[in-house]
Amino acid sequence: xIRLRGITKSFRxxxxxxxxxxxxxLEVTAGELVAIVGPSGSGKSTLLYVAGALxxxxxxxxxxxxxxxxxxxxxxxxALGYVPQDLAIYPDLSGRENLMFFARLYGMPTARARxxxxxxxxxxxxxxxxxxxxxxxxxxxxxxxxxxxxxLHQPKLLILDxxxxxxxxxxxxxxxxxxxRLSGAGMAVLYTTHYMEEAERLCxxxxxxxxxxxxAEGSRDELVSMVGEGDQVRLAxxxxxxxxxxxxxxxxxxxxxxxxxxxxxxxxxxxxxELPAILTAVTATGVLxxxxxxxxxxxxxxxxxxxxxALRD
Numbered sequence: 001x002i003r004l005r006g007i008t009k010s011f012r013x014x015x016x017x018x019x020x021x022x023x024x025x026l027e028v029t030a031g032e033l034v035a036i037v038g039p040s041g042s043g044k045s046t047l048l049y050v051a052g053a054l055x056x057x058x059x060x061x062x063x064x065x066x067x068x069x070x071x072x073x074x075x076x077x078x079a080l081g082y083v084p085q086d087l088a089i090y091p092d093l094s095g096r097e098n099l100m101f102f103a104r105l106y107g108m109p110t111a112r113a114r115x116x117x118x119x120x121x122x123x124x125x126x127x128x129x130x131x132x133x134x135x136x137x138x139x140x141x142x143x144x145x146x147x148x149x150x151x152l153h154q155p156k157l158l159i160l161d162x163x164x165x166x167x168x169x170x171x172x173x174x175x176x177x178x179x180x181r182l183s184g185a186g187m188a189v190l191y192t193t194h195y196m197e198e199a200e201r202l203c204x205x206x207x208x209x210x211x212x213x214x215x216a217e218g219s220r221d222e223l224v225s226m227v228g229e230g231d232q233v234r235l236a237x238x239x240x241x242x243x244x245x246x247x248x249x250x251x252x253x254x255x256x257x258x259x260x261x262x263x264x265x266x267x268x269x270x271x272x273x274e275l276p277a278i279l280t281a282v283t284a285t286g287v288l289x290x291x292x293x294x295x296x297x298x299x300x301x302x303x304x305x306x307x308x309x310a311l312r313d
Contacts, residue, residue: 143171
């Protein structure tokens, strides 16, 4: 649905070229949800500006729905909905009036504009506040309206720039659920975030960007495998812990087994699938397990591994 090839951009500062994007390559297909994750200043928003033809001062190529994206690419632009990080709504208008205004900008006939406005109000959960001025909305409601405007013309691709920044947990969850539904309905979604937990929850694929370069891209499991670490399993237990640890160490899926502070600590490949076998083996040695803790490597660990710093540094 969108293809980015060799996207490179820089600006001049004190007579020198400062890179913003460095040869970014990315594709998003229909029904796929892809997140670009990185800290502030990493190039996330600039990449979306380029994808949405809001920034043409770059090297590389963008195609949307098979059409080259240029300043005058009507077909390419008609296929996408762009939701900026900054709210693009009119606070003195009601929610319905905002949607009707933008629907007419899309060139919709009045009857179609009204029907799509009603549909989007239902989709965003704003139907009961449709007649209220937007300046009376909460931050989360404004964010949902912002997204709704990008959905009015039923785009094939939705681009979202950090859609959950500065909203309360309830509104954030509502926004994420809405994004999940859109992708499930066949819409391609490309969005940026600096919340790793969002990317883990939502995405088919995740791209990690740092200093303008896409340094890794893949599914959550593919990225986590790059860390090269196993899952951490701690068994709080009583009995012959040393004997049980020695027995577990012989299993092919156990990388490490040791006794520490009344527990057996393991490093295991695929702890979720092997946990029944672990408990069976430990019980067979006569050890009584009181509790089990499992910690899997996550995307925060991946980012730290790849960049040497935490995401929010």
